[in-house]
Amino acid sequence: MNENKITTFLAIDLGASSGRAILGTIGNKHVDLKEIRRFTNPIIEVNGRLHWDLLFLYNQVIESLKEIKQQQKEIRSLGIDTWGVDFVCFGKDGEHLRMPYSYRDQHTSGAPERFFSKISKEDVYRKTGIQIMNFNSLFQLNTQLEEKSSIYQIIDKIAFMPDALSYLLTGRMVTEYTIASTSQIINPYTKEFDSTLLEALELSPDQFAPIVFSGTEIGMLSPTVKHLTDLKDIAVIAVAGHDTASAVLAVPAMNENYAYLSSGTWSLMGIESKEPVINDETYALNFTNEGGADGSIRLLKNICGMWLIEQCKKEWDKVKPVTYDEIVTAAMQSPPFQSFINPDSACFASPSSMIDAIQNYCRDTNQYVPSTIGEIARTIYESLALRYKQTLQKLKKLATFPIETLHIIGGGSKNRMLNSFTANAIGLPVIAGPSEASALGNILLQAKAAGLVKNKEEMRQIVRNSVTLETFEPTGSDAWNHPYQKYLEVYKEI
Secondary structure, three states: OOOOOOEEEEEEEEOOOEEEEEEEEEEOOEEEEEEEEEEEOOEEEEOOEEEEOHHHHHHHHHHHHHHHHHOOOOOOEEEEEEOOOOEEEEOOOOOEOOOOEOOOOHHHOOHHHHHOOOOOHHHHHHHHOOOOOOOOHHHHHHHHHHOOOOOHHHOOEEEEHHHHHHHHHHOOOOEEHHHHHHHOOEEOOOOEEOHHHHHHOOOOHHHEOOEEOOOEEEEEOOHHHHHHHOOOOOEEEEOOOEHHHHHHHOOOOOOOOEEEEEEOOEEEEEEEEOOOOOOHHHHHHOOEEEEOOOOOEEEEEEEEOOHHHHHHHHHHHHHOOOOHHHHHHHHHOOOOOOOOOOOOOHHHOOOOOHHHHHHHHHHHOOOOOOOOHHHHHHHHHHHHHHHHHHHHHHHHHHOOOOOOEEEEEOHHHHOHHHHHHHHHHHOOOEEEOOOOHHHHHHHHHHHHHOOOOOOHHHHHHHHHHHOOOEEEOOOOHHHHHHHHHHHHHHOOOO
């Protein structure tokens, strides 16, 4: 890395609940972050269907670029990362055909089983190594085919969310590998779309833009975007389009003997592997093999995360606004280990009332029914910690190296109570931070594309130089053994 060169990049980091525009300035083996814009990412319900507002998100990027102009900042490039699986369909004229569905929409309920009448569940997993989840792109597309969607037969190109937004900014379309790997249509060995799965969807490889890998320049801002923002030529880089892939790149690990937990609306727990791990055991455990930014494989499990708290908070706010810190304080003041839930139970995917869903789960499993903010929050946090323990035990069996530490990254890493619960539950040290891991990975990949950073090891050294980490040592782990057994008794497989 050129230690004397100071360069600034823009990360557009879009989560399933909110988005951020973050400037990253790199120099002297250090990166400084500055958030310049934060906005909600609302799910829009239309005629009973849940959509993402593509043009709203595009406009937020435009407003972020205007803010950069107003602040007289100079950026080398920008990159976009988002959640996985969702996509936008475009016609031959280059226009989007409708607003994309959200993975939270219930139109894919039962979709995997319907697709398995074409290709068996085991064959789908063997081809892709991806965890079977009803909202995977594979099942979303097949559902549109089955429903005789008005747009399906006229789709010219399918672009995953970060690629669609980059296209709106540049007029050039690509398929970035890490985001495409979440679709359950990519072969992790060849890193190409599987022809048999595409045939079952009545699609062809030509209906996707060429696959590119993290760090590829897509193009420059289009004349329209330059006119709207009054900016000059700025490159748009295909970073690791899947936010978790960007986040994992920013894990401040010293060696490979660790697992990571990317904690946000979703919790994604996994390890890095040089090759796909697809066998009878990973199939039985329903683990996923997603693409890493450096060509590695992220062997992981998707776990429902802060979605549970976020949805409860919306209901509590209607009665009296409450902060996340107040929720944590209330949880700390509530009795421990009163009741447990399986965070990944289907009943928590998109309920009309998350509070009712949690209470009904406890009632149906003959447990104490939590009612206060503190009791409900404590049930969620303790259940998450125990779910992490359950998943980590499986990862230890799959890993070819000892797992000695759990790195928690992402927004959830700021929850000190949950970090402590997790360390006690798993009996291993938890290292928390950075909270803006996705944005850091995004920016570091742009720096690599600019020739300022060489490899993942150098990126992680920069992260360690730049952020304050907090270690949570396990204390009183034995006290979590009996509750874990109680959790397993009421745990419901999906």
